[in-house]
Amino acid sequence: MNNFEFYNPTRIVFGEGKVAELNRLVPKNAKVLILFGGESARKTGTLDEVEHALGDREFGLFGGIEANPRYETLIKTVDKIEQEGFDFLLAVGGGSVIDGTKFVAAAVNYPGDKWEVVTSGGTTIKTALPFGTVLTLPATGSEMNKGSVITRTELQSKLAFMSDKVFPQFSILDPVKTYTLPPSQISNGVVDAFVHIVEQYLTYPVNANVQDVFAEGLLKTLIEIGPKALETPKDYDIRANLMWTATLALNGLIGAGVPQDWSTHMLGHEITVLYGLDHAQTLAIVLPSMLIEKLPQKQAKLAQYAEQVWGISQGTEKEKALKAIELTREFFEKMQVGTRFIDYNLTQDVIEPLVKSLEVHNMVTLGEHQDITPEVSRRVYMAAL
CATH class of the missing domain: 1.20.1090.10 (Dehydroquinate synthase-like - alpha domain)
Structure with a gap:
């Protein structure tokens, strides 16, 4: 066996109805931005459930994150956060939404070209906004790791980065959320x-x-x-x-x-x-x-x-x-x-x-x-x- 160092700080909250635990897991004074993909998150009731669980916390929404999350879309999220002052992110979706949230968390307040977050492989990331996830699609494992893959369409690039700074603080895994998946x-x-x-x-x-x-x-x-x-x-x-x-x-x-x-x-x-x-x-x-x-x-x-x-x-x-x-x-x-x-x-x-x-x-x-x-x-x- 090779030498190794294993570190994983993500809290997993698993089971039916566990979205309600957001009230315990998200800081009481957080201003939360909820990131999601398509309209299915709303149609299935998951977004409503998330919003209800956040209680009286101030929150905003950013939807439309693609199946292969695009830099061109995510950079708009970064701008929204920097303009409106969100300090906690919540990814509601599958691995693509979570990957995109990791980029956004690292890119906010990044001092240089935001694309360097990706092209550096994550080595230049010094800080990232805290975030959690509500997983709706089991596939990528992004809900419990430090990796992300981002596509930049204009450059025809799909690249990965990794950083300890972008481990989710927590991930809620409710198997019932997968029932409506195609x-x-x-x-x-x-x-x-x-x-x-x-x-x-x-x-x-x-x-x-x-x-x-x-x-x-x-x-x-x-x-x-x-x-x-x-x-x-x-x-x-x-x-x-x-x-x-x-x-x-x-x-x-x-x-x-x-x-x-x-x-x-x-x-x-x-x-x-x-x-x-x-x-x-x-x-x-x-x-x-x-x-x-x-x-x-x-x-x-x-x-x-x-x-x-x-x-x-x-x-x-x-x-x-x-x-x-x-x-x-x-x-x-x-x-x-x-x-x-x-x-x-x-x-x-x-x-x-x-x-x-x-x-x-x-x-x-x-x-x-x-x-x-x-x-x-x-x-x-x-x-x-």
């Missing part, structure tokens, strides 16, 4: 959480038994409950387990002390920026091809994955690894998420623009071994056609 968002959420785990788990062995068992348990849970979440959308126990699994997938615990990959995410981000696919759709396209491309380096861990997650006991190490990749692709398809470019009417014409975009964004040495060059990325994209 099936496509549940499918995407399951795939997103699954690949988050894989990016931290499918690298090479370092004798991190605890992390491996945690990761394998989370993967098996998603395989079991993912299809059920589509079949029975109002099953509280299934939705509760899905919500908690997605949070644990990326709260830092299973990634402590182990090598991490994240190349699938980097290649996926470029697909979203250039061609508008959902984040999880891009992961489903890239991951199977990436695993096959990197089979020599990942074979030992893939065989372990085959045995411990998929129950494959027969065959050579390579045969087990290849079967596990095949079953992973089948699982994504079972979750109704396509795994090839053709599933989204994209052809070979997309390959060179994607590779060029990786180069522009300096994504030229990716993966746990930093050996995924643009040429390797090109092969991965080609194999995903």
Whole structure:
């Protein structure tokens, strides 16, 4: 196991009806800005519930944060806060709203170009406004981590930053809030959480038994409950387990002390920026091809994955690894998420623009071994056609 430092200060308040706890969790004298996405937050009654729970606190609203939160939208929020003096933020939504709130929290009072919050990877962040979240879509784990991914449309950039300053103070997780989500968002959420785990788990062995068992348990849970979440959308126990699994997938615990990959995410981000696919759709396209491309380096861990997650006991190490990749692709398809470019009417014409975009964004040495060059990325994209 590698050396590590684990820190996570986010308070999780889990269960039905827990939105009422906002009255306890938000400072009494706070001037709160509520950030959210589309009108579903109002139509489902979640916003009304949040506003009621805030009691007599002064609050404002900012809606319209996109599924891939855009700098161009978020900077308007920053301006609103600086003009009107809000001192506490509350994200009501899924990972995109929370990611956007993290940027806003860090960008307010940032002395330089606000985009540096992102381009610096978060290293220049010295302070951030306090904020909490009310999670409505289990997928990204942003409700319990220090990471954020922001898109700047005018630059065709989708970049990540991380900082201890942007951990949520608290996150409320009420599984009932997921009942009204469309099936496509549940499918995407399951795939997103699954690949988050894989990016931290499918690298090479370092004798991190605890992390491996945690990761394998989370993967098996998603395989079991993912299809059920589509079949029975109002099953509280299934939705509760899905919500908690997605949070644990990326709260830092299973990634402590182990090598991490994240190349699938980097290649996926470029697909979203250039061609508008959902984040999880891009992961489903890239991951199977990436695993096959990197089979020599990942074979030992893939065989372990085959045995411990998929129950494959027969065959050579390579045969087990290849079967596990095949079953992973089948699982994504079972979750109704396509795994090839053709599933989204994209052809070979997309390959060179994607590779060029990786180069522009300096994504030229990716993966746990930093050996995924643009040429390797090109092969991965080609194999995903």
